[in-house]
Amino acid sequence: MAYFHDCEAAERVLGSYRLNTPLQHTWLAKLPGYDYEIRYKKGKENVVADALSRISSRELQYMALSIVSTSLLDRIQKSWSNNPKIHRLITELGENSNSHPNFTYNGEQLRKRRRLVMGEDSSLQRDIIIAYHSSSMGGHSGAQATARRIVSLLYWKGIWRQVRQFVRECQVCQQNKIQHLAYPGLLQPLPMPKSVFTDITMDFIEGLPKSMGREVVFVVVDRCAEYAHFMPLSHPYSASMVAQVLLDNVYKLHGMLETIVSDRDSVFLSKFWQDLFRLQGVELLASTTYHPQTDGQFEFVNKCLETYMRCMIGDKPTMWVKWVSLAEWWYNTTHHSSTGRTPFEALYGFQPPLHMPYFPRDSTVAAVDAYMTDREDMVRTLKYHLRRARDRMKAQADKKRIEREFLVGDSVYLNLQPYRQGTVANRSSEKLSPRFFGPFEILDKIGKVAYKLKLPDSAQIHPVFHVSRLKKAIRTTNYSTQLPVLEGGSSDKTKQPVAILERRLVRRGNRAVAQVLVHWTNTSPAEATWEYADELRWRCPRFDLEGKGSKGEGNVMG
Incomplete structure (x- = not known):
């Protein structure tokens, strides 16, 4: 049998007694016993072979x-x-x-x-x-x-x-693909405050190095004058302790409040805190689940305080407590573009004495009347500048947002991962977990941009969510993806925390964190276990870390 090949070297190699490579030895060992002959034929003349090797x-x-x-x-x-x-x-x-x-x-x-x-x-x-x-x-x-x-x-x-x-x-695509859309939900600014220190916002700055036994700063900001109070705290702190600090530093200076805006910290959602301010006639406004952007003003104050601390403390971070009072004075005497004046002037009606000492003069009735008149004009001007700043902020924010609304009874998917949080859900892979769960039915509309969902009975998260966390289910089916099992538990409710028996501070990495001794249901106190307070707060958000009771839903702001 003859084989025509366009490689002339193949004919010479097989006819040669010198083989240069191991591969040539392998070929030659397999060819004996076959009746064949390799003949050289130029490629231009070998038309049939080219045609067979070039089929589309x-x-x-x-x-x-x-x-x-x-x-x-x-x-x-x-x-x-x-x-x-x-x-x-x-x-x-x-x-x-x-x-x-x-x-x-x-x-x-x-x-x-x-x-x-x-x-x-x-x-x-x-x-x-x-x-x-x-x-x-x-x-x-x-x-x-x-x-x-x-x-x-x-x-x-x-x-x-x-x-x-x-x-x-496609349900898999709806649950796992990112929405390439403008931010859902138009900006909903908080209502205008009526006067100074009637409406405040508050939160905690955590993660600070231990300084004179203090590790946390409790920050309270007036929403009208933007006047702030910075109060150091130590771990562990309870709702009653925070309420006492608020009484000693805010109430004694400005009187009782009308509204308090906060996040969903366990202190602010505890039974003690809710009942205390309900009896005082104070309205509590809490942010929605997975949407901490409720109060942008407070985030700005936090950033200012942290920047001041970094600049002033330098290489002595454990001395920050000594600078808190000066930081409060600095912040309240700094000019704010949103109000057109300093928070000190907005609150008290006069510029703070910075360079020269202030010597008050004897006043007449006319002078008092003029002062009060100027005071009212200042509050009116203050509201004007705040309203302009708020409207300008909303107009700029809404340029990058889209309006999204749902109806009661609609089915939506829920995004539980606005940020990676290993203590919320026990997933086998954070990176490859579904981005959306559901679909779930909408039970009620809270305000303009928040909705209450019908979650499974085993869910241990607050059922009200901002519209940005929701996506409309294109087609409702009987199939649904269950919420992730909370770490350390399951949908079985037989094991729930009953009471906190003891508290302590332990080292975790390079900082001290709070642990609580938890008495569980269907167990004896001797079987209580030590749990990290922050992790228990996320695993059991309805449990009151102060000792008993379950958290109410409170009020929600968009």
Whole structure:
């Protein structure tokens, strides 16, 4: 048998007694016993071999489809049965193959520009879309990528529309893909305060190094004058301790409040705190779950305080307590562009004595009257500047937001991962966990941008969420993804915290953190376990860390 090859060296190597490489020795050992002859033939003259080696890869793809996927071809042929247009087309092509230039028919396969033509079989079309979108080959690609894969091989009328609709309704895509949209929910500024120190905001600055036994700064800011009080605290602190600090430093100077804005810290949602201020007629406004952006003013104050501390303390971070009073004076005597004056002047009506000592003079009734008149004018001007700053802030923020609303009874997906938090959910992989859970039914609309959801009974998180955490379920089905199991527990409610028996501070890394000794249900006090206070707060948000009772929902601001 003769073999024609366009490589002249192969003929010389096999006829040579000197073999230069191990590979040549391997080849020669396998060839004895075969009756063959290799002859050299130039590539230009070896036309047949070139033709066989240069068949279009697209033709090979169609040959593979036609030969291997016989069940698919049978289903495609059955889909023609109820389509008179396809039958007429096949008949005309059988009589004259050139009657329709874009179509070909070989007795089994009807093609349009080399693509197999399918009839109106919705079941078959859906199976095709699932194969090219939801399988490992499809990878849950977008509508355009999925449709392009399908139209390279198959054709039916309305294929792009069906693919777009299928991908839009795909539950896996809705749960795991990021929304490339403007931030949902228009900005909802807090109501204008009526006067100075009637409406305040408060929070804690944690994570500070221990200084004279203090590790936390309790910050209170007046929403009208933007006057702030900074009060150091030590761990562990309770709701009653924080209330006493508020009484000693704020109430004695400014009187009783009307509203308090805070996040969902366990102190502010404890039974003690709720009942104390309810009896005083104070309205408590808490942020929604997973949406701490309720109070941007307070975040600005925190940033100012932390910056001041870094600049003043330098290489002595454990001395920060000595600088808190000076930091409060500095902040309150600094000019604020939002109000047009310093918080000190906005609160007291005169500039703070910075360079020269202030010597008050004897006043007459006329002078007192003039002072009070100027005071009222100042408060009026203060409100004007605040309103302008608020409106300007809302106008700028809404340029990058979209309005999103749902109706009571709608089904939505819930995003539980606005930021990575290992103590909230016990997931096998944070990176690859679904981004959305559900769908869940909307029970009520809270304000303009918050909604209450019907969560499973096993859920241990607050059921009210900002609209940015929700995504409308395109199609409601009986299938739903359960909320992640909380770390250290399950949906079984047989083991819940009953009471806090003891508290202590332990070292965790390079800082001290609070631990609590927890008495669990269905166990004796001797079986109580030490738990980190922060982790217990997230695992059991309805449990009152002060000792008993469950947290109410409180008021919610968008």
